[in-house]
Amino acid sequence: MSATDQKTDQIWLVEVFVSLKPAVNDPQGLAIADGLHMLGYDEVQDVRAGKYMQLHVAGADKASVESRVSEMCEKLLANTVIESYRFDVRQAQSE
């Protein structure tokens, strides 16, 4: 990557949410729901457990970052046989 490319790249904060597809058994979610019921939170009807990832990604524009992150989800971040994913891309705040 040339120095010019580097200069035009921005940093994006990507939040990826991976959850089990509705038809897939979720023992972890059931265990969490049981735990909440034991603590007295009877208003909890069901719990589905999933994964949450925050990535910092360099990229020229939002559309290209979205397309790359979509690939990453398909290849590594989610098991698309049993999991679905969605993600959110926004410009990283300079903190």
Add this chain to the structure above:
Amino acid sequence: MSATDQKTDQIWLVEVFVSLKPAVNDPQGLAIADGLHMLGYDEVQDVRAGKYMQLHVAGADKASVESRVSEMCEKLLANTVIESYRFDVRQAQSE
């Protein structure tokens, strides 16, 4: 709970996001970042791994649900020594 209470209760979809505090080591996130780099996604700068939970909760109004979910996070859903959490409450769609 009386039949009248039941009638006034609505179902809320709560999304809970738990992530490790910035100072805490995240070997899972590092492993994911390494995996992405090995696949050629060199634009990924860092990855933090966390948990994502979807709850269906009964409650009369949003504020009371928020206060109960905040308790659940403190007591069970997050380990507040090393993790931070945030959540989002909205009315569940009747699907």
